[in-house]
Amino acid sequence: MQFDDDARLDSGQVRDERGSGPARGGGLGGGFGGGFGLPGGRGGLIGLILTLIAAVVGVPLALTDGSGGTSNALSSSSSGDVSGTVSSGSLAAKCRTGADANVSDDCRVVAIVNSVQNYWTGFFAADNQKYPRAQTVIFSGATRTGCGTATSAVGPFYCPADRTVYLDLGFWQELKTKFGARGGPFAQAYVLAHEYGHHVQNLTGALGQSQSSQQGANSGAVRVELQADCYAGLWAHYATTTKDAYGRVLIKDLTKQDISDGLDAAAAVGDDRIQAQYQHRVTPETWTHGSAAQRQKWFLTGYQTGDFRSCDTFSGSV
Known part of the structure; x- marks a missing residue:
């Protein structure tokens, strides 16, 4: 994955909180809208692994608004468009162009976030809708x-x-x-695009279709995660034509190897792969993300078709 050296980056979409720690105390609220779990870690889910080991044996999933209530689409927040409202001084100083993104992990995050959000901005605008941009926060240790x-x-x-x-x-x-993934820049892009897929689901209302009691291979939790994978593939389909604010393409090249790295990462976080590694057996009835094959299938569906409608994981089998 190669960024155009002269593309302009908007560091205001990313806030760097590393080293600051959480602003105040408080336990994990269980309101996370989806993501990737780490072995032994804790976090809220609709498909995100609460505790990776616990999740594979059936910990209930939850989607709340942080106060105990159920979150649903736009009603989960009244914050509006946060684009550009907070800028990390260090990122603004060092992450100015695509050339910076080609050599820096921090700036690569900025460039990927810019590309993903510019794609969704254009997509919503084509339907005469506004896309409220989401912030990305880089943190270390813990964050509020x-x-x-x-x-x-x-x-x-x-x-x-x-x-x-x-x-x-x-x-x-x-x-x-x-x-056990190979990693690489596009594996990172896949992860970020998947998370922004959850933001799109939050806007459309699809995020609320994952119910707190659901797990299993055909559950709402799995369908939400697979749709986010499809949305990541959808962005990838258009990544080399998505432009910065000045009309210059951000990502000028995606290779077959890049897509392969993304598919490899998608498979690595499949429920069956994680369960086989950490509990030495596969139990589909406790799945929250989908199998390796399903995650690859839905990423490819978005990538190959370039059609938002093809990402309907809520109809039929997955």
């Missing part, structure tokens, strides 16, 4: 969110209560060492 206090062990996740994606960049290494 609208869904409760989370640690790095949660893995990347989206909180619908504050419309924010949270990410510890240490996850890129975890993806390789704990999940």
